[in-house]
Amino acid sequence: MATVTSGEVTAPATADEVLTVDGLSKRFGDRTAVDGVSFTVAPGETYGLLGPNGAGKTTTIRLVCGLLHPDGGRCSIAGRAVSTSAVEAKELVGYVPQEVALYPDLTAAENLRFFGRLYRLGGRRLRARVGEVLELVGLADRADDKVESFSGGMKRRLNIGAGLLHAPRLLVLDEPTVGVDPQSRHAIMDSIQGLGATGTAVLYTTHYMEEAERLCDRVGIMDHGRLVAEGTRRGLVAQLGELDRITLTATGDLQRLAERCRALPGIAGADLKDGQVLLLAHDGRRLLPAVLAAAESAETELRSVEVVEPDLEAVFLHLTGTALRE
Structure with missing residues (x-):
């Protein structure tokens, strides 16, 4: 694990980490969106990436998921190098974007079966995973209802379920509770908290500090494209002398x-x-x-x-x- 520090943070890789980010950088023209970011996420750990708008969080996530090519540094998932063409590494990731990516005219189970086939699941294995995921996100009783009838919070929970179908080593959640009611937020957080016991590593961005307090084992704070501090809540607070x-x-x-x-x-x-x-x-x-x-x-x-x-x-x-x- 990386040591709690302020200023530039480095995170030495170990064989036990699910995600290793080492010196990632990304520029768009003259603007540096991500500037030498390094951190790790272990099995069963939820790592929160916090920062004001424009800090570089979303760009970092896209680099981790292999959706963007870095200008510097490297990233690996369970020892497999990540790149825009690295299919083997991408298969280990479940990515849940801010926008709900579901088909409203299909039922919850139909949506999951569709996404499961994209992950090359089928037969008994797919049926089992659909049932397990619906239970995990608390929608087993709505399996046969069309998504167009769901509340915003239920759609987001199903969206998370779609990212979990193939049992990824790393689940990436980009602002998963934006725009949902408090009850749905709690249901989503309950689902995420249950992932630690499965050994799934979670990379989590949020605009709600209380979510980071409740869910994250460690947090990394980004500002102007750099990771300026990292550690547990207690460690960060102690570091600042509070x-x-x-x-x-x-x-x-x-x-x-x-x-x-x-x-x-x-x-x-x-x-x-x-x-x-x-x-x-x-x-x-x-x-x-x-x-x-x-x-x-x-x-x-x-x-x-x-x-x-x-x-x-x-x-x-x-x-x-x-x-x-x-």
């Missing part, structure tokens, strides 16, 4: 409570504000037993304890200077 915030609502001598908490290892600050004790902490949840003991020793009675951990939004704003949806 601290957890603990708010204590209590009765008694709050000044004494603040002093006792301030003396605890791992507490970086303790202040009083609006009748509450506000703490800054490294790994706040781990420190809660010590904070509770400090409250008892200060002879105060806690009414509530709230821990707020810094999130990817703060990291993203720090690194790119913009909100994800801009």
Whole structure:
């Protein structure tokens, strides 16, 4: 795995990775859309690619899927080199684009059977995969309904199912929840979360930070064509020096409570504000037993304890200077 860093990120390849991206670059005229991007995705891992509009995410995905020829660098899937003509590598990829690519006048099962035949599946194997995929995306009860009767969220779930039919080693999802209702978003995310147990590697782009928080084992943040940071959410936050915030609502001598908490290892600050004790902490949840003991020793009675951990939004704003949806 790549080490969490800021600035340029490099990701050394290993034999265990499903996807290895090494120094990919792509130019369109005078504009460099992708500039030396490197990362890896392991079996069963969901890797989130985040960045503001124009950061190079979609171009990176097209390079990974062999839809564009890179100007520099290389990419491989399960050890097979990716190129625009590399059929062997492309067979290992399930690509789900932003636009729904289904036939509305066919049923859900008919759509999947059609795409399955494109993947050279047939007979008993195809019938089994159609049933398995419909179960996975929660549409088994709508197998014989025409897609034109589906909601936007159901169409997107079936779209993901089409990308999973041939049991790809790598599933590439480009903004799979854009324009769907919250209930459908949760259903889509539930389906994606289940893929880790199958060993499928997932490359995921999204405009919703909460999706990255929930789904992604690691994230790579792109800006101006470069991968400027990579790691787990906790690792990225720790790298930037962000601290957890603990708010204590209590009765008694709050000044004494603040002093006792301030003396605890791992507490970086303790202040009083609006009748509450506000703490800054490294790994706040781990420190809660010590904070509770400090409250008892200060002879105060806690009414509530709230821990707020810094999130990817703060990291993203720090690194790119913009909100994800801009």
